[in-house]
Amino acid sequence: MSDLGKVRIRIPSRIVPGDVVQVRTLVIHPMERIERDAQGKIIPKTYNYIHRVVVTYLGKTIVTFDTTQSVSENPFFSFALRAADPGPLKVEFLDTTGGRYEGTVQIKFS
Amino acid sequence: MRSSPTVTRRRMLETLGAIGVAAASGVLTAPRPARAQQLGLHESVDGALKRVFGSRPIRDGAGLIKLDTPLIAENGAVVPVSVRVDSPMTPTSYVKHIYIVADKNRIPVVTRVTLTPAAGQAFMGENVRLGETGDVRAIVEQSDGTLWQVAREVKVTVGGCGG
Numbered sequence: 001m002s003d004l005g006k007v008r009i010r011i012p013s014r015i016v017p018g019d020v021v022q023v024r025t026l027v028i029h030p031m032e033r034i035e036r037d038a039q040g041k042i043i044p045k046t047y048n049y050i051h052r053v054v055v056t057y058l059g060k061t062i063v064t065f066d067t068t069q070s071v072s073e074n075p076f077f078s079f080a081l082r083a084a085d086p087g088p089l090k091v092e093f094l095d096t097t098g099g100r101y102e103g104t105v106q107i108k109f110s
Numbered sequence: 111m112r113s114s115p116t117v118t119r120r121r122m123l124e125t126l127g128a129i130g131v132a133a134a135s136g137v138l139t140a141p142r143p144a145r146a147q148q149l150g151l152h153e154s155v156d157g158a159l160k161r162v163f164g165s166r167p168i169r170d171g172a173g174l175i176k177l178d179t180p181l182i183a184e185n186g187a188v189v190p191v192s193v194r195v196d197s198p199m200t201p202t203s204y205v206k207h208i209y210i211v212a213d214k215n216r217i218p219v220v221t222r223v224t225l226t227p228a229a230g231q232a233f234m235g236e237n238v239r240l241g242e243t244g245d246v247r248a249i250v251e252q253s254d255g256t257l258w259q260v261a262r263e264v265k266v267t268v269g270g271c272g273g
Contacts, residue, residue, distance in 0.1 A: 020230035020231045022233065024235075033239075033271065034152075034216070034217075042152070051149075057228070060226075060228060061226065062225075062226055062228050062229050063223065063224065063225055063226070063229055063234075064223070064224040065221055065222070065223050065224075065234075065236070066149050066221065066222040066223075066224070067150075067220070067221050067236075068149055068150025068217050068219055068220060068221070069150055069217055069239075070150065070212055070215050070217045070218075070219070070220040070221075070238055070239050070271070071220060071221060071236060071237070071238055071239065072187055072188045072189075072236075072237035072238060072239050072270070073187065073188075075236065075237060076190075076235075076236060076237045077234070077235065077236045078192070078233070078234065078235035078236070079223075079229065079233060079234050079235075080229050080230055080231035080232070080233040081228075081229060081230060082228060082229065082230030082231075084228075
């Protein structure tokens with residue numbers, strides 16, 4: 001998948017200072033499932049899936065998701081955020097093979 | 111056999127007692143798993159709840175937690191779930207964790223969300239996989255350690271967990 005690791009972040013188009021806004025984010029990732037052999041035994045290997053999502057706003061960690069393989073392929077997450085000051089909002093996705101995918105949007109007030 | 115003066119029976123019992131207290135209070139056990147590999151184990155839902163929350167009581171949070179799931183999920187591979195908690199988010203009292211647990215999944219603990227007061231509102235949404243029809247629970251841990259849960263049944267037409 002050539003799109004692997006592409007991060008999308010959606011924020012409301014109009015933000016008023018002090019507002020609590022909902023942010024939606026998505027990463028293109030296979031989130032590999034457990035595979036079993038013919039006997040139903042789990043094939044031991046390192047499955048590649050996102051195990052941690054870290055949201056940073058104005059240099060501080062706001063929300064963290066610890067995820068398992070029970071999360072869908074191309075995982076989608078949403079969360080709330082109090083838009084206190086204009087600044088960057090960064091979302092980082094970490095997977096079990098050491099992959100690190102991140103996206104940034106600027107929170108600004110119109 | 112006579113015990114040596116340094117290791118008396120009394121001292122021995124004291125030491126054993128101290129080890130027992132330490133084990134019971136969790137000093138000797140490993141710290142709480144921080145990584146998802148330990149969070150998502152193959153286990154039953156009862157085993158998962160016992161492992162994550164110990165014997166702490168989980169209260170019914172029907173009036174507090176709003177768990178949004180579809181009644182029927184045609185595709186178990188992508189089931190949107192969202193949780194909103196009616197709770198203030200102040201530095202002294204806020205929602206610390208939201209857990210999503212799918213009872214029938216082979217890996218029951220789906221996600222643990224860690225929130226901070228800066229989030230402004232205890233809200234999370236995500237897409238989960240459901241293996242078969244069963245309850246989906248949202249368990250909320252507040253900053254003082256109280257636990258609340260709500261559960262909703264989701265009917266799954268085609269399971270999405272594979273394996």
